[in-house]
Amino acid sequence: MPISLEKKIPLLLLLALLILATAGYFVYRSANSLQEAVKREKQTTEVLVNLDEILISVLDVETGSRGFVLTGNDVFLAHFTDGKQKTVENIGRLETLLADNSDQTAHLAGLKKQFADKIVEVEKHISIRRSQGLAASSDEIAGGEGKVLMDNIRSTIGRMKSEESRLLEIRESNLQNSLSKNFWLMMLGSLAGTALLLLASYIVFFEIRKRREAEIELIEANKELENRVALRTEELKKAVEKASVGELFSRDILNSFSAHVAVLDKNGIIVEVNNAWENFAKSNSTDEELNRTGIGQNYLNVCDGDCGDVNLAKIKTNLTAILIGELKQFTIEYPCHAPDEQRWFLMQVNTLRGENGGAVVSHYNITDRVKAEKESEQLLLSEREARREAEIANRLRDDFMASVSHELRTPLNSILAWARLLESGKLDAEVSSKAMKTIIRNAETQNRLIEDLMDIARIISGKLKLEYENINPRELISSSIETVKPAAEAKSIKLDFSYQKYYEENGGKQTISADPHRLQQIVSNLLTNAIKFTPEGGAIKVGLAREDDHAILKVKDNGAGISREFLPFVFEPYQQDLKHAKQSGGLGLGLSIVRQLTELHGGSVYVESEGENLGTTFTVKLPIA
Structure with a gap:
């Protein structure tokens, strides 16, 4: 029996309702599936973004630490601190996002440990740079441990990104299959409800467009992130290169100075020295002193000690004043003698401008200048002495x-x-x-x-020539006494001649080698001088003795004596004591001739007197052979 239109309509309506209900059911299921897929895609996108940000932050940590190691500037540590903080935050977010994925959770745990190891390694480099300087930290970096850690971090992040991409592809495939199946079911069931199918199609089309837009946005976000990473990497690379060039430039300037230069921070710690400083310290210091004047040491400690050196105390006082801002500069000259030479230096200390403060200490070798000044002074003194x-x-x-x-x-x-x-x-x-x-x-x-x-x-x-003969000194002295005896008797002066028993042995013929005429001149001058300065009734004693290989002649009187002031000039030619000038007469040559003739014989003569009016003793010492 054919169905009436009225029944068909309700049937159609019912069928349409059933179709719509079925379509609605499938649309509902499709919508839930799409919503879940979008959620998963968003989660995956967040995971990928966080992984990229972790890589960027780790690169910030690496470049910040490298910048500090190369320059010693704490400004670069800001990148290290920020990178470390951001990495910790991103790892925390990933722990939440990946809580339902055991494989990714395991990878994240490994990444977390690798980052912790990286932080320990970087902080170690920073500590070595602070305590031991650029060379030691560079050697540590050259060991390659940091590169291995970075490669491991990149590898782990790459595996996690690959896993997320794989899951994203699976979810997209499942979603595509589900949508396709629902689409054909709705197409077969919506032949009687074109409007509903169109509506469903529209809804599906709309949702697909949204997904595609999300994919496009994700692609654009990834491209933007890659551009940011590339830009940031380039900026950091330029910053590191600029810092390296700046440090090398500053180092070359310091090394161009011939002076010994050290740069101190505001606490007096040596932060930089030039080659001249290092070379002088190595060649002039013990190992202990070398350690005290190297980079990282407090230069104020060099000025300490118990030696009581006024220069060191003055240097420390003024250097402290410069470091705290009370002085701008000061200079001081000081001796610094080596065992094999005398040296002088000029120390100049200038304040280091800038918010960090500090000072620049320079030592200039002024030995040539000081020696020239001393030579000039000596020449001046010599000229004055010559003029005098x-x-x-x-x-x-x-x-x-x-x-x-x-x-x-x-x-x-x-x-x-x-x-x-x-x-x-x-x-x-x-x-x-x-x-x-x-x-x-x-x-x-x-x-x-x-x-x-x-x-x-x-x-x-030098024209006086001696004619040596073997002569008997006792006989020659006796002859000289006989010659001056009348002058002595005229003043009632007693002349006494004594000699050792040695000169009586062997018939009294002991001889010495001498010029008899000049030796008699020596004796006569001494006797004449003694008679001249001995008052009437005085006494003169003449003695002859032998000491080792020398004959000793002594002429002693109790006359006017010689003042202490004139005693050093007795044997100088033309010199006469003004107090006895009238009494002495003559040219003042007699005693000078005595000394000259005695020395020509290879002997010596000296005079003794305890003072004025206390007599005088002349002693002549002549070699026997």
Whole structure:
């Protein structure tokens, strides 16, 4: 029986409702599946984003630490700290997102451990850079441990991203199959409900478009993230290169200085030195001193010690004032002598501008300048001494010429006066005899003066030659005593000659090798000098002895003596004690000739006197052979 339209309509409506209900059911299921898929895709996207951010943060940690190691600048540690914090946060988010995935949770645990190891390794490099400097930290980095850790982190992140991509593909495939199946079911069931199918189709189309838009957004997000990573990596690379170039530039500037240069921070810690500083320290310091003046050491400690050095105390005071900002600079010159040479240095300390403060210490070698100054001072002193000696020589020359003129003219005047009287023929025999004796005595005096002048001239010019003979010193001294005895008797002076028993042995013929004429001149000058300065009734003792291979002659008187002031000048030519000038007369050459002749014989002479009016002792020491 055919179904009426009214029944068909409800049937159709019912069928349409059933179809719509069925379509609605399948649409509902499709919507839930799509919602779940979108949720999973979003979760997967967040996982991938977090993994990329972890890689970026780890790179921040790596580049921040490398920047600090290369430059020693704490500014780079900000990247290290930020990267470390962001990595910890991203790992925490991943733990929540991957809680339902045991495989990814295991990978995340491994990644977490690898990051912890990386942090330990980086902090180790930072600590070594702080304590031991760039070279030690560079050697540590060159060990490759950091690279292995980074490769492991990249590998783990890559595996996790691959796993998420794989899950995303599976979910997308399942979703595609489910949508396709539901689509054909709805197509077969919606022949009677085009509107509903169209609506369903529209809904499906709309949802598909949303997914595609989400995929496009995800792709664009990934591209943007990759661009950000590339840009950030390039910026960090340029920053590291700039820091490296800046450090090398600063280092080259320091090494171009010939001065010994060290850079201190505000606490006095040495943070940088140039090659000149290092080379001087290595060649002039012990191992302990070398450690005290190297990078990382406090330079103020060098100024400590118990040596009481005023320069060190002054340096420490002024350096401290510069570090705390009370002074801008100061300089000081100080000696720093080596065992094999004398050296002087100029230390200059300048404040280091900038918010971190500090100081630059420079030591300049000024040895050449100081030596030149000392040589100039010595030349000036020598010139002054030469001028003074020239003035003294000129004065002595004038005094000598005046004295020579006087001493030569005095006996000559007497000779001329008595000669004129004799020429007049008015003198009786007694006066004539006295005149002749006076003329002869003054002529002998003048002759002795001339001989003394000739002798001293020959000695000074080196033309005086000795004629050595084997002579008996006892006999020669006795002969000299007999020669001056009349002069001694005239002043009632007692002359006593004593000699060791040695000179009586072998018939009293013990001899020495000497020029007899010059040796007699030595003895006569000493005896004449003693008689001249010994008062009437005085005594002169002459002694002859032997000591080892030398004959010793002593002439001792109890006369005027010699003052302490004049004693060093007794044997100098033309020198006379002004206190006894009238008493002495002559040119002041007798004792100088004694010394010169004694030294020509290879002997020596010296004088002793306890002071004025306490007598004088002259000792001549001559070699026997």
